[in-house]
Amino acid sequence: AQSVTQLGSHVSVSEGALVLLRCNYSSSVPPYLFWYVQYPNQGLQLLLKYTTGATLVKGINGFEAEFKKSETSFHLTKPSAHMSDAAEYFCAVQGAQKLVFGQGTRLTINP
Amino acid sequence: DTGVSQNPRHKITKRGQNVTFRCDPISEHNRLYWYRQTLGQGPEFLTYFQNEAQLEKSRLLSDRFSAERPKGSFSTLEIQRTEQGDSAMYLCASSKRDSSYEQYFGPGTRLTVT
Numbered sequence: 390a391q392s393v394t395q396l397g398s399h400v401s402v403s404e405g406a407l408v409l410l411r412c413n414y415s416s417s418v419p420p421y422l423f424w425y426v427q428y429p430n431q432g433l434q435l436l437l438k439y440t441t442g443a444t445l446v447k448g449i450n451g452f453e454a455e456f457k458k459s460e461t462s463f464h465l466t467k468p469s470a471h472m473s474d475a476a477e478y479f480c481a482v483q484g485a486q487k488l489v490f491g492q493g494t495r496l497t498i499n500p
Numbered sequence: 501d502t503g504v505s506q507n508p509r510h511k512i513t514k515r516g517q518n519v520t521f522r523c524d525p526i527s528e529h530n531r532l533y534w535y536r537q538t539l540g541q542g543p544e545f546l547t548y549f550q551n552e553a554q555l556e557k558s559r560l561l562s563d564r565f566s567a568e569r570p571k572g573s574f575s576t577l578e579i580q581r582t583e584q585g586d587s588a589m590y591l592c593a594s595s596k597r598d599s600s601y602e603q604y605f606g607p608g609t610r611l612t613v614t
Contacts, residue, residue, distance in 0.1 A: 396592050398540075421601050430502070432591055432605035433543070440601070479542050486556060486591075487533065490542030 390415075391416045391484035395491035403499045408452075408467040409496045412480030415461065420482035421462045424454055427475050433479065439463060450474070472498050502526075504606035506592050512612045513582055520578045521609045525594030532575050533603060534567055536560065537589040549575060550597065582613045 390437050396411040414420055425433040436447025444456040450473075454465045463480060475498045481488040505524045513519050525532050535543035546565070548556045549600075551572035563566075569575040579586055580591050589610050593603040 425605075430607075430610070432506075432607045433593075435602060435604070438602065481542075486531070486548050487545040487601060488535075488543070489545070489554075492542050493540070 391420070391481050391489045393483045393489060393491035395478075395480050395494050397494055398492065401495070401497040401499060402470045403467050403471055404406070408470045408474065408496065410465040410478050410480075410496065412454075412463045412465065412491060413461050414463060414480070414482045415462045416482055416484075422454075423481045423483070423488065424457060424463075425479045425481060425490075426446065426450075426467050427479065428476050437463070437479075445453070471495075472494050472499050472500065474498055504592055504594050504604055506590075506606040506609050508609060509607060510610050510612075512614065513587055515582055515584060515613055517582055518578065518580045519582060519611065521590055521592075521611075523575045523592030523594075523606060525574070525592070528596065529594035529604070530597050531595045532569055532571065533583055533593040534575070534577050534591065535591040537591055537608070538587075543591055546577075548565070579611075582611075584613045587611055587613045601605075 392415045394413045423438045424436040439456045447453045452467045477493045479493050481493045507522045532549045534546040536569045537543040549569040564580045567577045589608045593605045596604045
């Protein structure tokens with residue numbers, strides 16, 4: 390069975406600082422991995438995905454993530470945080486026909 | 501392409517009442533999913549349709565829950581005899597039948613059971 394662990398339920402960074410949100414996965418098969426963002430009272434928006442091929446994937450809004458099989462990780466980064474990045478971020482792994490989500494990381498941006 | 505839509509966006513009901521939610525997927529998507537999200541948690545899978553066939557149901561989907569997708573287009577999720585523990589955000593997502601596995605989510609229906 391697939392599972393995801395997001396390290397840190399709450400991350401706070403200053404505007405302009407590096408954003409790093411951590412995700413580790415467990416999967417019995419080669420994983421398909423996703424990062425979604427959720428703004429208050431809204432649904433989830435896909436930021437980026439890894440299926441096969443290049444291990445560094447770029448997404449929307451300047452985010453990127455690197456798949457590291459040896460570390461079973463798929464951490465999300467952004468070089469320079471913007472106030473509009475404040476939201477809840479979810480890492481997910483594809484399990485059979487459904488997504489298995491982590492518990493989420495709330496990102497706060499300090500001015 | 502107008503995205504996935506869900507109605508209503510908010511529902512307040514009294515314990516013991518029945519409620520029904522609707523999801524309209526992206527038009528060319530033949531797969532439709534329902535998830536439940538409680539406060540401070542990630543979404544949890546409830547059920548999945550390919551066209552009109554319900555192919556998988558989670559153990560979270562008790563016998564008070566039923567989902568349908570009668571013509572392979574929109575879907576409904578009904579909860580009978582609601583309980584306070586049913587209070588959550590109910591999310592619908594859709595995807596194409598291809599290798600991308602990208603699921604597109606609607607805005608959700610927030611259910612409050614009083």
